[in-house]
Amino acid sequence: MVRVKICGITDPDDAVACVEEGADALGFVVEFPQANPWNLPRDRARVLMAAVPPFVTRVAVVGGEAAAIAGLAEATSPHVVQLHRDESETCVSELAGRLEGSGIRIVKALRIEPAYDGPASHWCDLARRFLDAGADAILLDAKAPGRPAGSGLSFDWSIAAAVVASCPEPFILAGGLAPGNVARAVATVRPFAIDVITSVEDAQHRKVRERVRALIREAKGPGG
Numbered sequence: 567m568v569r570v571k572i573c574g575i576t577d578p579d580d581a582v583a584c585v586e587e588g589a590d591a592l593g594f595v596v597e598f599p600q601a602n603p604w605n606l607p608r609d610r611a612r613v614l615m616a617a618v619p620p621f622v623t624r625v626a627v628v629g630g631e632a633a634a635i636a637g638l639a640e641a642t643s644p645h646v647v648q649l650h651r652d653e654s655e656t657c658v659s660e661l662a663g664r665l666e667g668s669g670i671r672i673v674k675a676l677r678i679e680p681a682y683d684g685p686a687s688h689w690c691d692l693a694r695r696f697l698d699a700g701a702d703a704i705l706l707d708a709k710a711p712g713r714p715a716g717s718g719l720s721f722d723w724s725i726a727a728a729v730v731a732s733c734p735e736p737f738i739l740a741g742g743l744a745p746g747n748v749a750r751a752v753a754t755v756r757p758f759a760i761d762v763i764t765s766v767e768d769a770q771h772r773k774v775r776e777r778v779r780a781l782i783r784e785a786k787g788p789g790g
Contacts, residue, residue: 662700677709708741
């Protein structure tokens with residue numbers, strides 16, 4: 567059964583609501599080096615993460631250089647760091663070395679232009695290179711100007727399906743997922759997990775329990 571990460575948590579009540587509705591993981595955007603509505607200072611992120619109950623995965627969504635990311639990981643104690651900018655394979659390799667022995671996993675996000683119509687093999691090869699560099703999983707998201715994520719845009723899911731077929735490691739699908747299309751996305755791509763932010767929140771970027779419930783039920787299907 568697909569796992570569901572609700573990202574962009576900024577309020578403890580939102581975290582509680584998402585967990586109660588069945589979220590498997592919560593994402594906290596921590597000192598991201600690009601403006602976005604969900605950015606948290608590390609002290610605030612640490613407090614919010616500390617309140618996450620056992621068996622729910624804490625994900626720090628970060629970007630930048632390996633040393634800075636390692637410092638954020640040390641300050642907030644996530645289970646996973648999700649690199650969501652334009653980090654290089656060298657950065658991933660260095661970060662894997664810095665985090666060795668910590669138990670913290672690395673997810674590398676790759677962002678695809680919604681209009682991309684090139685070969686899927688490019689993304690399969692790129693995913694493989696980042697996995698070889700030390701990433702534990704790959705996430706594919708849509709790329710939009712002016713915002714690192716949370717654009718509400720999607721991309722060709724056949725590319726994601728090709729990456730899943732070519733890599734045995736866990737794969738996470740993001741980008742424009744919402745009630746109404748998420749079941750089809752899961753059936754098409756067969757990801758390990760999905761990552762959602764804007765479709766389950768209001769104009770103030772607070773999570774809406776009913777939207778979270780609808781998305782998780784559709785993603786996981788009957789019995790989920």
